[in-house]
Amino acid sequence: MTGPATPALLRRAKADTVAFMVTVDGLPVQVHPGDSVAVAVLCAGGKPYRRAVLGDAPRAPYCMMGACFECLVQVDGVPNRQGCLVPARPGMRIVRQNGLNAGPQEGPAE
Ligand code: FES
Numbered sequence: 328m329t330g331p332a333t334p335a336l337l338r339r340a341k342a343d344t345v346a347f348m349v350t351v352d353g354l355p356v357q358v359h360p361g362d363s364v365a366v367a368v369l370c371a372g373g374k375p376y377r378r379a380v381l382g383d384a385p386r387a388p389y390c391m392m393g394a395c396f397e398c399l400v401q402v403d404g405v406p407n408r409q410g411c412l413v414p415a416r417p418g419m420r421i422v423r424q425n426g427l428n429a430g431p432q433e434g435p436a437e
Contacts, residue, residue: 337415344359344361345359345360346358346359346361347359347360347415347417347418348418349364349367349389349415349416349417349418349419349420349421349424350369350415350419350420351368351371351421351423352371352374352422352423354371355383356370356371358415361414362414362415363391363410363411363412363413363414364398364400364402364408364410364411364413364414364415364419364421365388365391365398365400365410365411365413365417366415367410367415367419367421368398368400368410368419368421368423369379369387369388373425375387375397375423376388376397376400376423377397377398377399377400377423377424377425378423378424378425378426379426380426382425383425388410388411390411391411391429392411393409393411393412396409398410398411399424400421400422400423400424401421401422401423401424402420402421403419403420404420406424407424
């Protein structure tokens, strides 16, 4: 596995799936079939999931079912995708968002 260890909370109960790689902010992250883009970003760890539109506050997915819009990310160049609703696919390029723009977050990892 490449990148940080997957937190126990996020490990899949079913271990017989074949993992694949996506990138989050340019770094490789291993995910499994059925994982969402939001899961990939959470597994990447490090920085906050995203930054709020107003006030620059760190935000994270809340509902994981498409209701709260706290999981917005850029996926393959398309901004403002709801990460919890987009299935991860091999080779996807995921970028955390600052507010409404799709630019990568600035500053050191937290
Ligand atoms: S986590 Fe709530 S919409 Fe994605």
